[in-house]
Amino acid sequence: MEHDKDQDMSENKNNSNKAQDINPRFASEGCSVLLDVNDGDRLVFARLSGGAGLKIGNTRYSLKPLIGAPFGSLFQVESGSEEGSFLSRILPIKKESTSNNVTEDTRDNRELIDNNEAQNLTEEEIGAMRREGAKGDEIIEALIANSKTFDKKFQLSQDKYKLKKQKKYAPKVLLRRPFARSICEAYFKKYPARIGFLRVDALSLLLTMANVTAYSDVLVVDMVGGLVTGAVAERLGGTGYVCNTYKGNTPSSVDMVRMFNFTDKVIERIVQSSIDELSSPKTASPERVCNSEININESSASDKVEDVSVTVEARVVDDVVLLESKVIKSPKAGAKASKEAVEMWKENGFSSLIMAAQDQDPWSLAKDVLPLLSYSAPFAIYHQYLQPLATCMHNLQQGKMAINLQITEPWLREYQVLPSRTHPHMQMNSFGGYVLSGIRISTT
Amino acid sequence: MLPTDSKKALSFKRCIEDGDLVIVYERHDVMKPVKVTKDGVLQNRFGFYKHSDWIGKPLGAKVFSNKGKFVYLLAPTPELWTLVLSHRTQILYIADISFVVMYLEVVPGCVVLESGTGSGSLSTSLARAVAPTGHVYSFDFHEQRAVCAREDFEKTGVCSLVTVEVRDIQGQGFPEKLEGLADSVFLDLPQPWLAVPSAAKMLKEDGVLCSFSPCIEQVQRTCEVLRSDFIEIRTFEVLLRTYEVKEMKVETGAVIGENHDEKENGGQRPSKRKHVSNEDDYAVSHDNNSSTAATSVVMARPCSEARGHTGYLTFARLQCLS
Ligand SMILES: C[S@@+](CC[C@H](N)C(=O)[O-])C[C@H]1O[C@@H](n2cnc3c(N)ncnc32)[C@H](O)[C@@H]1O
Numbered sequence: 001m002e003h004d005k006d007q008d009m010s011e012n013k014n015n016s017n018k019a020q021d022i023n024p025r026f027a028s029e030g031c032s033v034l035l036d037v038n039d040g041d042r043l044v045f046a047r048l049s050g051g052a053g054l055k056i057g058n059t060r061y062s063l064k065p066l067i068g069a070p071f072g073s074l075f076q077v078e079s080g081s082e083e084g085s086f087l088s089r090i091l092p093i094k095k096e097s098t099s100n101n102v103t104e105d106t107r108d109n110r111e112l113i114d115n116n117e118a119q120n121l122t123e124e125e126i127g128a129m130r131r132e133g134a135k136g137d138e139i140i141e142a143l144i145a146n147s148k149t150f151d152k153k154f155q156l157s158q159d160k161y162k163l164k165k166q167k168k169y170a171p172k173v174l175l176r177r178p179f180a181r182s183i184c185e186a187y188f189k190k191y192p193a194r195i196g197f198l199r200v201d202a203l204s205l206l207l208t209m210a211n212v213t214a215y216s217d218v219l220v221v222d223m224v225g226g227l228v229t230g231a232v233a234e235r236l237g238g239t240g241y242v243c244n245t246y247k248g249n250t251p252s253s254v255d256m257v258r259m260f261n262f263t264d265k266v267i268e269r270i271v272q273s274s275i276d277e278l279s280s281p282k283t284a285s286p287e288r289v290c291n292s293e294i295n296i297n298e299s300s301a302s303d304k305v306e307d308v309s310v311t312v313e314a315r316v317v318d319d320v321v322l323l324e325s326k327v328i329k330s331p332k333a334g335a336k337a338s339k340e341a342v343e344m345w346k347e348n349g350f351s352s353l354i355m356a357a358q359d360q361d362p363w364s365l366a367k368d369v370l371p372l373l374s375y376s377a378p379f380a381i382y383h384q385y386l387q388p389l390a391t392c393m394h395n396l397q398q399g400k401m402a403i404n405l406q407i408t409e410p411w412l413r414e415y416q417v418l419p420s421r422t423h424p425h426m427q428m429n430s431f432g433g434y435v436l437s438g439i440r441i442s443t444t
Numbered sequence: 445m446l447p448t449d450s451k452k453a454l455s456f457k458r459c460i461e462d463g464d465l466v467i468v469y470e471r472h473d474v475m476k477p478v479k480v481t482k483d484g485v486l487q488n489r490f491g492f493y494k495h496s497d498w499i500g501k502p503l504g505a506k507v508f509s510n511k512g513k514f515v516y517l518l519a520p521t522p523e524l525w526t527l528v529l530s531h532r533t534q535i536l537y538i539a540d541i542s543f544v545v546m547y548l549e550v551v552p553g554c555v556v557l558e559s560g561t562g563s564g565s566l567s568t569s570l571a572r573a574v575a576p577t578g579h580v581y582s583f584d585f586h587e588q589r590a591v592c593a594r595e596d597f598e599k600t601g602v603c604s605l606v607t608v609e610v611r612d613i614q615g616q617g618f619p620e621k622l623e624g625l626a627d628s629v630f631l632d633l634p635q636p637w638l639a640v641p642s643a644a645k646m647l648k649e650d651g652v653l654c655s656f657s658p659c660i661e662q663v664q665r666t667c668e669v670l671r672s673d674f675i676e677i678r679t680f681e682v683l684l685r686t687y688e689v690k691e692m693k694v695e696t697g698a699v700i701g702e703n704h705d706e707k708e709n710g711g712q713r714p715s716k717r718k719h720v721s722n723e724d725d726y727a728v729s730h731d732n733n734s735s736t737a738a739t740s741v742v743m744a745r746p747c748s749e750a751r752g753h754t755g756y757l758t759f760a761r762l763q764c765l766s
Contacts, residue, residue, distance in 0.1 A: 023553060023627070025650065072650025072764035092675070092763055174675075177650070179549045201539075201682055204546035208538060208569070211521045214552050214576045215447040237552025239576065375504025376519040390689045390744035397689075403516060404472050407687040407744060410539065415679040415756065417667040422660060424681075434687075441516055442505045 024261065027175055029067050032261050034182050036174040038167045043186040045178065045259050054087075056171050061087045071177040076170055079130045087173060120146035126169070136170020143169075180207075180231035183259050187227065188429075195256075196224040196358040197384055201410045202433050203231055209380035209437040210352040214239045219278075219350040219372060221245055221365060223357040226254030229270060229334075232354065233257070238265035243337055243350070244272040245369065257333045271337040275368050278345060349374030356382040362436065363392040370401055373440045381436040389436045402438035409434050445520045445568070445600045446575050459500050460517060465599060466503070467524045469516040477520065477528045479599070490515070522568040525600055532589055535565035536632070539684045540656065540754055545573050547759050548628040548652050553577045557622060557646055558630045559613040559639065560584040564593040564606075566630065571597075571605040580605060581622060585612040617642025624648060631655040636662060637669040644673045649764040658755040666758055674760035681756055687744045694741050 027033050027048055035044040035054060046052055052063040056077070065075065065087050075087040121143055129139055143165050144150050150158060166172070176182060184200045206228065212218055212235045222228040222244050232242040246252055251272045260266075337345075350373050357365055362381050373379065379402070383389050389407055396402045410432040414425045445465070460466060464480045470488065478486055484495035490513030498507055503519040518524060523538055536544070544566065550556055550573040558567060561584035570580045584590045590610045597603040611619065614635055626646040631639055636655040643653050653674065655666050663679055670677050 023551060025648065070649060070764055070766065072761065074764070091765055177549075179551075181546050181549060200546065201543050204542040205539070205684075207546070208523065208542035211523065211572070213446055213572045215449060234551055235573065237576075239552070375502050376517075377504070378521060378523070386687065386744055390687070391742050393689050394691055394742040403469060406472070407689065409685040409687070409746075411683040411685060412543075413681045415663075415681065417663055417677075417679045417758070419664075419668070422664060439518060440504065442502060 023177075024071075025177075026068060026070050027066055032178055032259055033066065033071075034176040034178045034186065034259075036176055038171050039174075041167065043182075043189065045183075045186070054173065056173075057168075059085060061085070063087070065089065066175055069175055071175055073175050075173040075175065076136055077172075078135060079133055085130070090172075118147055118149045119143065120148070136166070139169045140165045178259050178261055180227075180234050180260070183230070183256065184227060187225075187256075194225050195227045196356055196382070197431060197433055198224055198227065198356060198382060199410070199412065199429060199432050201412045202382060202435060203227070205408070205410055205435050206354050206356070206380045206382055207231060207235060209378060209435065210354045211378050212236070212352065212354075216240045216351040217345060218242045219245055219345075219353045219369065221353075221355040221357045221360075221369065222254060223252050223360065226256035226333075228354055228356045229254045230257045230260045230262075233262060233266050233270050233333075234260060236266070236269055238263065238269060240351075241269050241271060241337075241341060243278075243341075243345070244270070244334065245275050245278055245372075246272070247275055247365070247368075249274065251334065254334045262333070267333045268335075270333040270335075271341065272334050273337040273342055275372075277337075277342060278372050279368065345372065350377060352377050353379035354382075355379070358384070361392075362388050363395050366392055366396065367399075370396075370440055375440060375442045377440050379438060379440065382433055383436070384431075384433050386434050389434050393436055393438075396438065400441070400443055402440050405436070405438040407434055407436050445522070445525065446572055446602055446605070448576060448604070459502055460498050460505075462499060465520050465601070466498070467518040467520050467528060469518050475524065475528050477525070477599075488515075520600060522572050525568050526565045529563055529565060529596065530592075531563055532592060533560075533562035534658075535563045536656065537565070537751070537754065539682045540757060541566055541569045543680070543682045543757060544630060544654055544656070545569055547757070548630065548654055550574060550578075550628055554627040555622075555625050556580045556628045556630065557618055557626045557643070558582040558632075559611075559618075560586070560632055561590060561593045561608055562632060563589075564596050566632070567593070567597070567606050568600060568602055570630070571602040575605055578605070578627075579607065581618075582606055582608045583611045583613050583618065584608070585610060585615075613642070614638040618646045622646050627651050629653045632657075634662075635665075637665045640666065640669045641673075644762055647762045649762055649766060651762050653760050653762070655758045656755045657758070658753070660756065663756045663758055670758070670760045673763055675763050677758065677760040679756050679758045681753070683751065683754070685750060686747045688747050689742060689744045691740055691742050693738045696739050 024031070029048055032045065032047050035046060037044065037056060044054060046054065046063060048063055048067050050064050053060045054063055061077065069089060074090055074092055076090045077085050078088040079085040126139060129142065140162060150161060153161065180203065181200055184195065184198065184203050187195045188199055210218060212232050214237055216236070217240055218232050220228050220232060220242055229242055229244050236242060244251060244254060257270060353369060353373055355362065355365060355369070362383055366381060370379065381389065381392065393405050393407060396405060412432060413428050416423055416425060460480060462480060462482050466478055466480060468476045468478050468486060480495050480498055482496060486493040486495070491509035491511035493507055493509050493515065498517060501507065501517065503517060505517055506514045507517055508514045526535065526537060550570060552575060554574045555578055556570050556574055558570060558580060559582065561567060561582040567580055567582050574580055582593070584593070587610050590608045594603070594608050597606050614633055617639065623645050627648060628651055629643040629647055631643065631654070633639055636657060647653065657663050657666065667677055667679070
């Protein structure tokens with residue numbers, strides 16, 4: 001018995017190696033990365049290429065050193081005497097536990113006067129140091145040595161001072177894998193309206209409540225830029241389908257899918273089909289003209305020299321500028337669902353549903369979309385406002401279309417945890433939106 | 445519970461068969477897991493139900509008792525399972541579970557380590573997230589709990605994705621054979637800080653750890669230890685507020701001096717105020733056939749009973765040193 005278990009475990013070692021193809025742990029050329037500048041001060045998405053660059057302050061740094069580096073590696077701006085400053089991989093120093101010395105600190109700030117005269121070093125002198133190839137850390141040391149007030153500050157303020165100077169003179173860039181989690185957080189921070197104020201905990205609830213797992217066929221109404229579609233595809237891992245449906249003739253854009261580092265295998269599982277197509281009687285001629293296929297790569301335009309997909313990205317996130325003229329092809333997501341797939345869904349229904357449709361009445365959509373699910377299929381509907389969900393829930397109850405109906409509002413609070421200084425963050429986001437969840441049932 | 449290929453998905457039309465696990469749903473707070481057997485009988489306050497009547501029906505169907513009362517038969521999901529499993533320990537619920545799975549960046553193919561197994565509430569959701577090619581290794585030092593958890597995973601059909609082992613994780617750490625193989629590690633232990641150094645050895649670089657603790661002192665000590673090998677250490681509390689929805693007859697207070705049509709002045713607003721104007725002047729009721737100024741409105745308010753605290757979730761990412 002024990003022996004069996006061991007075998008089971010070693011077998012899975014191999015499995016996990018295979019799985020690295022879907023979950024790469026190294027940043028390769030052409031892949032999408034998330035750059036965390038100065039500990040979350042700024043989050044930037046970029047597609048790695050030799051010509052890609054990142055602007056920090058007034059300087060543009062090439063992203064070339066990042067190619068081939070493992071995700072999670074840290075880079076810092078270093079000055080070189082000839083080619084100017086560049087990003088260079090640094091290995092973090094092991095921090096010793098700081099718990100003891102902090103509490104004993106008895107200095108306080110009663111003698112501290114804040115003015116600009118506290119620093120002896122001038123900007124010109126700092127510039128000269130840089131040109132001579134001084135490392136960021138050396139500049140910070142010099143700033144500390146030339147600060148009249150540094151020694152008077154108590155530990156906490158000394159740390160703050162160091163951090164401030166480090167951010168300015170030796171900015172750090174952390175290379176991160178883009179996951180639904182980080183993509184959602186980055187957007188929520190910068191452009192919450194584009195993702196319908198869908199906070200990461202609300203997104204996680206939607207995925208859970210809709211039982212998203214490998215080999216499922218998930219119907220989504222994604223009007224939050226593709227965030228939900230991408231998050232679902234991430235959990236399908238190249239199996240099953242995520243089908244984005246829409247009213248009328250124009251599918252909503254799922255541009256954000258490009259931020260994820262999806263393999264072609266995963267991308268192929270992202271399709272779209274209109275509500276009409278999915279609900280037309282089975283025998284009807286499927287030869288409806290699809291007038292606007294969504295194609296996140298804008299294929300016609302991407303043949304041109306400028307990389308269209310990248311300019312879109314740069315606009316969407318931050319100031320990433322890609323100078324390279326070579327087109328990096330990312331595969332297209334959101335192709336039209338195949339006839340066979342549509343027929344299969346008409347026959348068997350979808351295994352679950354997620355709706356995140358901004359500015360739409362949830363009931364008007366739900367009454368058309370819910371019948372596309374199989375019986376016993378769970379669903380989750382996100383909305384920024386409570387009332388339309390309440391009405392929707394009431395109607396579903398009256399029509400006996402679903403059971404286990406519930407409206408929930410997620411609440412998320414972050415804590416600062418430090419020796420003798422633990423408390424909730426001073427700022428919190430108090431809006432988590434609302435989620436209506438339930439299970440579709442047979443009405444007969 | 446989890447489809448191992450597309451033919452087993454809910455979207456692949458299949459009917460209830462002998463040997464299936466179904467969730468019998470009476471009400472949102474009365475549910476029961478039942479293994480369907482040819483001569484099985486379910487008895488509840490509404491009478492008895494013969495399993496043989498269920499076989500061949502689609503999941504989500506209504507089935508009737510000998511007294512003509514009905515229940516629904518649902519396909520099991522990790523969410524329903526969390527609501528019906530037998531509590532051998534404190535368990536994690538949907539809000540924490542959802543957040544943990546997303547924040548640990550668990551995707552298909554991942555290897556996840558967990559301790560303690562407890563009642564297996566979280567393990568089932570982790571299994572769903574790593575399927576079809578990943579694996580969950582769950583450890584508990586309590587022999588009996590490990591046995592029960594294995595039985596449960598067998599019952600729910602996730603046993604090919606979860607391995608349960610008996611081991612004192614705080615004392616011995618995770619087994620060496622898993623070193624460097626874990627994408628994520630989850631700790632729900634009384635003294636998680638004791639397991640952190642071992643967890644760091646198990647994780648791949650850039651892998652994420654989560655520790656769940658009810659008390660802030662546990663968090664404090666865990667964070668101190670985390671600082672030596674981990675970055676992005678963040679602590680959260682997640683809660684859910686649920687709402688009750690009711691359709692109610694409310695008086696629509698007509699405001700004196702306003703002569704607008706009811707729709708224009710927002711007459712749907714519920715009002716407890718007794719109005720003074722003479723109602724007969726204009727009909728306030730929506731359906732127009734009642735003389736009282738009342739209308740039906742769907743309204744929502746938070747349920748008064750709610751979970752106030754479960755635990756703090758601390759996440760941290762293993763530093764990348766190579
Ligand atoms: C609160 S329960 C975990 C519940 C679980 N997360 C769930 O959702 O069902 C904690 C478990 O940790 C186990 N445990 C406590 N100390 C342990 C140790 N040193 N090594 C392994 N397991 C331990 C206990 O036996 C108990 O089952």
